[in-house]
Amino acid sequence: QLDGASEAYHMPMALRLRGELDVPALRRALDRIVARHEVLRTTFQRIDGATAQRIAPADAGLVLELHDLRDIAADKLQQRLDEEAARAFDLKRGPLVRGQLLRTADDEHVLAITMHHIVSDGWSMAIFADELGALYAAYAAGGEDPLPPLPIQYADYALWQQGWLSGEVLETQSRYWQQALSGAPALLELPTDRPRPAQQSFVGDAVPVEFDAAMTAMLRKLAQRCGTTLFMTVLIVDLLEEINIGHDD
Numbered sequence: 175q176l177d178g179a180s181e182a183y184h185m186p187m188a189l190r191l192r193g194e195l196d197v198p199a200l201r202r203a204l205d206r207i208v209a210r211h212e213v214l215r216t217t218f219q220r221i222d223g224a225t226a227q228r229i230a231p232a233d234a235g236l237v238l239e240l241h242d243l244r245d246i247a248a249d250k251l252q253q254r255l256d257e258e259a260a261r262a263f264d265l266k267r268g269p270l271v272r273g274q275l276l277r278t279a280d281d282e283h284v285l286a287i288t289m290h291h292i293v294s295d296g297w298s299m300a301i302f303a304d305e306l307g308a309l310y311a312a313y314a315a316g317g318e319d320p321l322p323p324l325p326i327q328y329a330d331y332a333l334w335q336q337g338w339l340s341g342e343v344l345e346t347q348s349r350y351w352q353q354a355l356s357g358a359p360a361l362l363e364l365p366t367d368r369p370r371p372a373q374q375s376f377v378g379d380a381v382p383v384e385f386d387a388a389m390t391a392m393l394r395k396l397a398q399r400c401g402t403t404l405f406m407t408v409l410i411v412d413l414l415e416e417i418n419i420g421h422d423d
Contacts (some may be wrong), residue, residue: 175203182376183291186259187299189306197240197313199276200285203309204273206319207302213293213328219266227329230268238273244280251278255286259303317410 206278208214215230243251258274271288277283286304294302305321312320337345363370385393 180376181260181262184259184263185291185294185296185299186255187289187291187303187366188255189287191285193281195283195309199310199313200275201236201238201315203306204238205233206309208234208236210305210324211328213395214271214289215269216293216329217270218265218292220266234269236271237269237272237355238275240275240277240279243255244277248278251276255284258286259288261288265290265292285389291395319345 209232212229214236215232215234217228217230219226219228239261241254249269250414254276259315263270270287270293274286275283276286289299289302308320312318393407393411394404397404
């Protein structure tokens, strides 16, 4: 409710499409994905102090804007993608998934899809991309939807999970984490070259880091031995290296 319009909850995805593009087939594939997944056409209302989901009809489709950038400088593409990713969503009115098709050359396009985190996550984005590829290939070839019908929708799974995670199960889970995190710091203070700001701004950057196959294998073995994920293992290793900077012992 408080941060729903924050771009921190925006999930952008950009796909570079090379070769001749069948735009009608692409639109049809995107609309079909939205029709398959109710969560992608769901909005959230406040009614009598409670949150209620509203699901639009299956033919709601996906809003796809077309822009020709062939005569625009190459650096403007990233600017356009950044602007699209930052554009606010309206959780009440929707839609909570939108797209832009940017033509960058005669035989090249960039498809930018932005979703709100309330209806999607990283795993969902991968499913979206896989289904888009399968549907586009079928429609471009003159075929029909090749995907099997969905046995349940995400709301069904969420309702089951909510019912399961209650009572004794919830108490057991809560008790475990309360004990496991007992005494843990409320804030993870990593050593940095400047103090943490009083108010979080979400302004940052990405620093690519590559590990060779041997190092990756060693990190995976370390993670398995410690019972942690690879991500947490790399985070801890990086933290220890930062702490040890400038210390001979």
